[in-house]
Amino acid sequence: MAKEKSMRHSGKDTVFRDMFSKKKYLIQMYKALHPEDSTITKADLKIITLQSILLNGIYNDLGFMVRGKQLMILVEAQSTWSPNIVIRALIYLMSTYQDYFSENKIQLYGSKKVEMPKPELYVIYTGDQGSHPDVLSMKDEFFPHADCCIEAKVKIIYLRDSDDIISQYIGFCRVFNEQVALYGRSLRAAKETIRICRDKNLLREYLSERAKEVEGIMLTLFDQEQVWNVERENIRSEAFNEGVNRGISQGKLSMLIELVRDGSLSLPAAAKKANLDVAMFKAKMAAVL
Structure with missing residues (x-):
């Protein structure tokens, strides 16, 4: 995995990818997004999360198809607000469609109109909602006073009064932040996060099953972040000395x-x-x- 990708993901974001790569948790997410769908089964879901081993390659947090080619859902976990979320979501969507067309040998240069799954874009935002919108629109955000030839809309999901798996994940993130503030990026912070979340029934099943793996995810990323910080300081020092x-x-x-x-x-x-x-x-x- 390229360093940029490792650095982009904090411990909680990588836990997100690990957890929802398992269909028994993925179906819980889908039901939280579409509670009206009472007939969904795990067999109806296919994970299509973008994966890349190339430097600066495109890869997202979560993508999955519903009932064959009916619906394509992309979900990002975000702890810092940025209007650029909608641009990244559009890039992920186009990359995912490109994979879909290639995998299904769909020709885009023919005269026949192709069939494609309907997209839904979501961001799970773990911070406070404040004045942030429920839907982030590319046109409204970047071209509010101009006619724009392209539009993308991302639904933002905030902490809500629910015990669904999305709310539990946001609760996990907040506990994680609190423990890192207390103990730094350490094994104790990882262990305390897992202990407190299990006591509060936040992702209890997942954390009970994969406590050691979650600790390892956090510690690995803590180490990577420390290495990256050292490298960044070395780069700054070298640049300063070169300037001098x-x-x-x-x-x-x-x-x-x-x-x-x-x-x-x-x-x-x-x-x-x-x-x-x-x-x-x-x-x-x-x-x-």
Whole structure:
């Protein structure tokens, strides 16, 4: 997995992917999204989450088909609000459709109109709703006063007064945040998150079945984040030092030019000190007025 993808996902987001990759939890999500559908079975669901091992490849949190080619649902878990959610959702949707057309050998360049599953886009937002909308519209968000040739709408799901699996997941995320605030990104934070959530009946079955795996997911990502932070600081330090060195070199060159101009240093000697040939040094002098 590329580093960018590992860094994008926090522990709770990866728990999301792990949990809903299992149909017994996926069907609970579908029922929370479509409580009117009383006949759905696990056999009616097919997971189509995008997977990519390529650097900067497209991959999303969750995608699944319902009843063959009837309905395509994409769901993202989001802890930080951004209007760009709708753009990412559209990218994931188009990538998923591309896979669908390829897998089903559907030709888009023929004259016959193709059949395609109806899409539904959701974001499970684990923060407070505040003034955020229930539906995020690309047109309203990015082109509110202009005619736009494309539109996408994402339904945002917030914490609600329910014990469905989506509300439980949001509750899990909030406990996770509280424990990380108390204990940092540590094994204790992972263990306390699991213990408290089981006591509160938040994802109890999943956490009881996969406690060790969830701990491992969290700790692995904690470690990856720490490594990434160290690498980021090294990059910043290297960039700073490079800038300082560049500044010193430029300052040294300016000083040598002034010494040549006031006759204190010969041109060949100055060029040698600047690690330049005489012609290049003369060109640098001409550029500095």
